[in-house]
Amino acid sequence: MANERNERIAVYPGTFDPLTNGHVDIIQRGAGLFDRIVVAILVNPDKSPLFTIEERAEMAREVFADEPRVEVDLFEGLLVEYARQRGAHAIVRGLRAVSDFEFEMQMALMNRRLSPDIETVLMMPAESYTYLSSRLAKEVFSLGGSIHGLVPDLVEQRLTERLREHNDA
Numbered sequence: 595m596a597n598e599r600n601e602r603i604a605v606y607p608g609t610f611d612p613l614t615n616g617h618v619d620i621i622q623r624g625a626g627l628f629d630r631i632v633v634a635i636l637v638n639p640d641k642s643p644l645f646t647i648e649e650r651a652e653m654a655r656e657v658f659a660d661e662p663r664v665e666v667d668l669f670e671g672l673l674v675e676y677a678r679q680r681g682a683h684a685i686v687r688g689l690r691a692v693s694d695f696e697f698e699m700q701m702a703l704m705n706r707r708l709s710p711d712i713e714t715v716l717m718m719p720a721e722s723y724t725y726l727s728s729r730l731a732k733e734v735f736s737l738g739g740s741i742h743g744l745v746p747d748l749v750e751q752r753l754t755e756r757l758r759e760h761n762d763a
């Protein structure tokens with residue numbers, strides 16, 4: 595399972611609006627299993643995210659600036675097509691709880707049907723992140739709750755700035 599440069603590459607796709615420490619945990623675990631893990635942020639015009647795709651990519655790049663095995667990229671269209679273009683043979687996804695399982699299994703099996711040579715690897719984050727999602731982090735933060743330790747410090751900083759911009763507007 596390696597590309598022509600003999601590298602084992604995995605793609606970790608998602609929305610990442612914004613990156614949480616649960617995502618960071620999965621990326622670090624993936625970086626331990628593969629030569630390179632590509633954090634692939636979906637360009638999705640249907641969603642109205644809090645952070646633009648460029649902002650999300652920039653935050654992720656900053657968080658992993660010292661980690662040569664982690665690359666951050668954007669993609670649109672079919673995930674398996676993007677994975678193929680990148681020479682990846684695996685798709686990494688995090689599995690927090692049983693409630694995630696049904697959707698993840700559907701995606702994994704659909705992706706396998708589309709591209710049988712790309713394997714999905716489901717990984718469990720640390721227990722302390724099993725209840726964490728970008729959506730909940732944004733909601734708690736916007737209502738004044740603390741999310742310290744649940745998102746990277748720089749993401750917390752950007753959320754503070756974004757909230758201030760919204761309140762000033």
Ligand code: PNS
Binds near residue numbers: 608636672702704
């Ligand atoms: O962070 P998310 O929103 O759970 O990520 C979902 C994502 C980006 C992995 C999924 O929507 C996706 O792969 N979209 C790309 C389009 C595609 O390939 N769809 C078929 C998946 S079976």
